[in-house]
Amino acid sequence: MTIYQKVQAVNHLFNQLDKDLGSFQQSTGLGCVANCGLCCLKPDINATALEFLPLAYHLLLNGETEQWLEQLQNNTEDKLCPVLNKVIAPGSKGFCSDYAHRGLICRLFGFSAMLHKNNTPTLVTCKPIKEQKPEAVAKANAHIASKDNYPLISNYYMQLRSIDESLGEELFPIRIAIEKAIYAVLAYYAYRELPSKDDIV
Known part of the structure; x- marks a missing residue:
């Protein structure tokens, strides 16, 4: 499978997840607290490299990979997600500077379930939502x-791993996951012709 095909497969999974989450939120009324973004300010968010492959591919097409790698490598003390807008600018939709290419964990948290003891599903959400909604x-x-039908975290990570087990298996701090995704894309195109901007995702 080519990198482009992997990116397409990850995006296909994300599109299905968005539909599942939309149905779950519509049935329950669950939603983020306006202008919150506290989950993005956690320094210990873990993710796989694979879920950020679409972001890395997007950066390659826009000629931004070197800039991002330099930023990631020069700011090793910063543990926060590099896609984070720390201040919401006027007209901005939220704290994520590239919402379309956010990772799987970013999509799932707050509106999904995980299995606890005895395989009992439990809602995974945040304190602001619990207190205000x-x-x-x-x-x-x-x-x-x-x-009833609900988004189960383990199901989506299992589907993610089926696309590329080596990139979808291990969890890393989010900055490292993004860095590894960028390196995976750069390594693939090291001896291949770069994709056209028409292939933007």
Whole structure:
């Protein structure tokens, strides 16, 4: 499978997830607190390189890979996601500077479930949502408990790994995951013709 095909496969998974999340949120009323972004400010977010392959490919097409690698390597003390907008600019939709190419963890957190002991599914969400949207949280918990359709984190990571086990298996701090994704794209095109901007994703 080429890098482009892997990027397409990851994006296909993300598109399906977006539909699943949209259905879950519509059924429960669950949603982010406006202008929050606290989850993006966590310094210990882990991700796989594969979920950021579309971002890395996008950076390659725009000639931004070297700039990003320099930023990542020169700011090793910074543990926050490099895609993060620390201040919401006027007209901006949120804290993510490249929302279309955010990772799987960014899409799942807040609106999905994970299996605990005895394979019991439990809602994974944040403190602001729990405190400010208790009715939606209660509805989401009831929805999950009823074994109705809901986004289960492990299912999506399993599908991700099936695209490329080596890039989709191991979790890294998010900055390292993005760096590894960029290196994977650069390594693939080291001896190949660079893709056209028409292949932008």
